[in-house]
Amino acid sequence: MTVGLTFAVVLSVYVAVLISIGVVGYRKTRTAEDFLIAGRSIGPWVGGAVLAATQISAGTFVGTVGRHYLAGVSFVWVWPGVWFGWLISALFVAPKLREFGAVTIPDFLAARYNSRFARGLSAILIIFAYTILLIAQYQACGEIFQAIFGLAPGWAMLMLASSTLVYTMLGGVRSSSYIDFLQVLVMIAGLTVAVPLLLYRAGGLDHAGRVLTALDPRLTGWFYDWKQMLGLALSFGLTMAAAPYEMVRFYSMRSKSTVRYAIGVCFLFQTIIGSCVMMIGILMRVLFPRLASIDQASSVMALNVLSPLAGTLFIVAMISAIMSSSNAILLVVSAGISHDLYGKLINPAASDRSLLRLNRISIFVLGAVPIWFALQRFTDVQELVVIQTRFVASFFFVPMVFGLNSPFGTPAGAIASMIGGCAGCLAWTAWGPRIAPAFDAVEIGIAVSAMLYFGISAATRPAVRLEGAA
Amino acid sequence: MIRLLIGSIVVAVALSGAPRIARSEIDVRTDDGRVYSVLMRIFTTAEAWSAPSHTLERVAGARLLEIRATLDNGLNLEPKLEPSGAVDRVVFSQPLPKNATYELVYSIAVDPGHTARIPLSVPEIPVSGGARSVRIEVTPPDGYLVSGDAFPAFEQDTAELANVPSHIEIEIGKRPRRSTPALLSDLGVVLLLAGGTVARVLLRRKGSQA
Numbered sequence: 001m002t003v004g005l006t007f008a009v010v011l012s013v014y015v016a017v018l019i020s021i022g023v024v025g026y027r028k029t030r031t032a033e034d035f036l037i038a039g040r041s042i043g044p045w046v047g048g049a050v051l052a053a054t055q056i057s058a059g060t061f062v063g064t065v066g067r068h069y070l071a072g073v074s075f076v077w078v079w080p081g082v083w084f085g086w087l088i089s090a091l092f093v094a095p096k097l098r099e100f101g102a103v104t105i106p107d108f109l110a111a112r113y114n115s116r117f118a119r120g121l122s123a124i125l126i127i128f129a130y131t132i133l134l135i136a137q138y139q140a141c142g143e144i145f146q147a148i149f150g151l152a153p154g155w156a157m158l159m160l161a162s163s164t165l166v167y168t169m170l171g172g173v174r175s176s177s178y179i180d181f182l183q184v185l186v187m188i189a190g191l192t193v194a195v196p197l198l199l200y201r202a203g204g205l206d207h208a209g210r211v212l213t214a215l216d217p218r219l220t221g222w223f224y225d226w227k228q229m230l231g232l233a234l235s236f237g238l239t240m241a242a243a244p245y246e247m248v249r250f251y252s253m254r255s256k257s258t259v260r261y262a263i264g265v266c267f268l269f270q271t272i273i274g275s276c277v278m279m280i281g282i283l284m285r286v287l288f289p290r291l292a293s294i295d296q297a298s299s300v301m302a303l304n305v306l307s308p309l310a311g312t313l314f315i316v317a318m319i320s321a322i323m324s325s326s327n328a329i330l331l332v333v334s335a336g337i338s339h340d341l342y343g344k345l346i347n348p349a350a351s352d353r354s355l356l357r358l359n360r361i362s363i364f365v366l367g368a369v370p371i372w373f374a375l376q377r378f379t380d381v382q383e384l385v386v387i388q389t390r391f392v393a394s395f396f397f398v399p400m401v402f403g404l405n406s407p408f409g410t411p412a413g414a415i416a417s418m419i420g421g422c423a424g425c426l427a428w429t430a431w432g433p434r435i436a437p438a439f440d441a442v443e444i445g446i447a448v449s450a451m452l453y454f455g456i457s458a459a460t461r462p463a464v465r466l467e468g469a470a
Numbered sequence: 471m472i473r474l475l476i477g478s479i480v481v482a483v484a485l486s487g488a489p490r491i492a493r494s495e496i497d498v499r500t501d502d503g504r505v506y507s508v509l510m511r512i513f514t515t516a517e518a519w520s521a522p523s524h525t526l527e528r529v530a531g532a533r534l535l536e537i538r539a540t541l542d543n544g545l546n547l548e549p550k551l552e553p554s555g556a557v558d559r560v561v562f563s564q565p566l567p568k569n570a571t572y573e574l575v576y577s578i579a580v581d582p583g584h585t586a587r588i589p590l591s592v593p594e595i596p597v598s599g600g601a602r603s604v605r606i607e608v609t610p611p612d613g614y615l616v617s618g619d620a621f622p623a624f625e626q627d628t629a630e631l632a633n634v635p636s637h638i639e640i641e642i643g644k645r646p647r648r649s650t651p652a653l654l655s656d657l658g659v660v661l662l663l664a665g666g667t668v669a670r671v672l673l674r675r676k677g678s679q680a
Contacts (some may be wrong), residue, residue: 193662197655214557289636290592290594291596306655308623310655310658
């Protein structure tokens with residue numbers, strides 16, 4: 001049996017399972033809050049899997065594997081940045097956010113800074129930044145299907161969008177949480193089966209290490225200098241600490257302690273996945289020293305190195321990663337439109353039923369539009385993910401982390417820090433490397449954001465801190 | 471974003487001027503399962519290749535016996551081996567014109583064993599990207615076939631890929647062998663899925679009893 005046929009059978013069964021979980025979730029979803037936060041019923045293991053699945057995306061399975069293929073072992077130093085972000089989240093963000101008890105991140109910002117403008121601004125940034133991330137997911141999906149089956153990327157993107165849209169529109173956060181749990185298990189199974197076979201094909205770790213060093217000594221040493229690595233690690237870590245599509249999932253968990261436990265579980269899942277991804281990237285360089293595109297490393301492995309069943313499992317794992325992230329993105333972006341922009345700013349008297357309907361319509365529209373952008377293929381998948389993480393970190397990190405932990409910030413300070421952080425990041429992305437290449441755009445964005453937050457907050461009167469949800 | 475767009479355009483322009491492998495046909499033959507002759511026929515794209523070179527992995531138990539390379543007009547490319555740790559660089563004496571077709575021929579002696587690992591000479595420029603740009607054909611001795619385990623995956627002694635692998639790994643026998651590492655990995659997948667399902671059922675029962 002070939003990979004193509006095995007894959008078609010397995011993927012059909014898998015999508016059928018996902019849609020049935022979506023249908024079960026649909027039956028249990030009565031209100032918009034049910035849809036957006038699953039009645040705050042998610043436990044630590046499912047919650048941990050949700051956090052891991054949300055973060056492990058096309059960027060990981062296609063982009064990070066590709067970066068390890070290109071840059072070798074040292075790219076693994078991005079992970080401590082991610083874990084540092086989780087640590088900040090576990091200590092200073094997640095439990096407090098859960099205790100706050102809102103529905104979306106703009107909810108928190110609006111209540112904390114007593115500002116409707118902060119709500120609208122953050123909702124718009126979420127819609128913009130996460131649409132970029134969705135483009136990366138679609139692009140990766142197109143890349144995979146084209147490399148494996150020679151299918152036109154547009155069709156692959158359409159298939160991904162339609163299956164993800166169905167279960168996201170039906171069941172909201174409740175279904176997607178259980179689906180994420182299943183998807184993380186599939187990802188871990190796919191990766192752990194792939195690594196030993198790849199190692200065997202590459203002639204063992206020792207031989208692989210010697211070949212890598214012979215191909216390019218930087219593959220087993222340092223490819224990027226420490227400043228570049230620090231910039232990358234910071235952009236991932238700081239985004240992780242204050243990423244709206246991750247943070248919104250804290251709201252769906254049972255309690256503060258569930259949130260902390262879930263972050264530990266997520267850490268465990270990510271360690272396994274991160275190690276396997278690194279091994280796959282570097283071993284693929286040994287087996288195929290000159291790939292046509294670094295983004296092909298995962299799909300070439302599934303097709304040409306693994307057995308049909310293991311290859312199928314790996315491809316399904318990749319698709320799972322893409323689906324789980326697309327699903328999380330769609331949920332956070334649709335909440336930005338229906339809950340924050342429409343429900344809180346445009347029509348506060350909107351009924352729960354109409355909000356639920358708008359949520360589903362937004363998911364449909366926002367799921368379809370990025371296909372066109374993904375087909376233009378502006379840059380590689382990992383670059384898109386990095387761009388998005390820089391903007392999110394520059395915008396949210398300071399007002400979220402300091403807003404949760406200190407009464408110092410004022411509405412004017414928070415708004416200035418969000419706009420200034422984003423503008424600083426944008427300006428540095430465009431012109432910074434020519435001025436001072438040692439600094440990454442995220443470092444500049446967060447520095448500008450922090451300066452404005454503290455400077456303008458000090459110059460304006462303190463905001464009244466609100467207790468409880470918006 | 472502007473920088474990104476400009477960067478993409480610069481990369482695209484740069485790539486459009488760089489040579490690539492348009493197609494590669496690789497023929498691996500053996501008469502005794504000990505000595506393998508490899509013939510690589512390589513077609514480049516419409517750009518000249520100023521410093522053509524390949525990478526040849528050094529594989530334990532495999533020895534390079536001879537190597538030669540010629541352009542389609544008969545010009546001897548005089549390949550020279552430059553040892554570089556666990557790989558050898560094969561450097562040609564002449565630059566290649568645009569749309570070049572050249573042949574690289576070498577033979578490898580391998581130690582007897584279950585599987586033979588034969589290094590392939592990988593051009594140091596990427597393939598242009600077609601899904602089946604690289605075709606590898608293995609011709610075993612009369613009465614034999616590629617049995618059991620193989621890398622990359624072969625169908626009736628032929629593999630079609632998008633890129634040139636660093637080596638092929640084949641086992642030659644009179645009939646197909648079933649018990650292979652690939653089969654073991656498939657069994658691993660089945661066990662993993664079965665184990666997961668059983669664990670889920672047991673946990674559910676435990677939960678309902680509690």
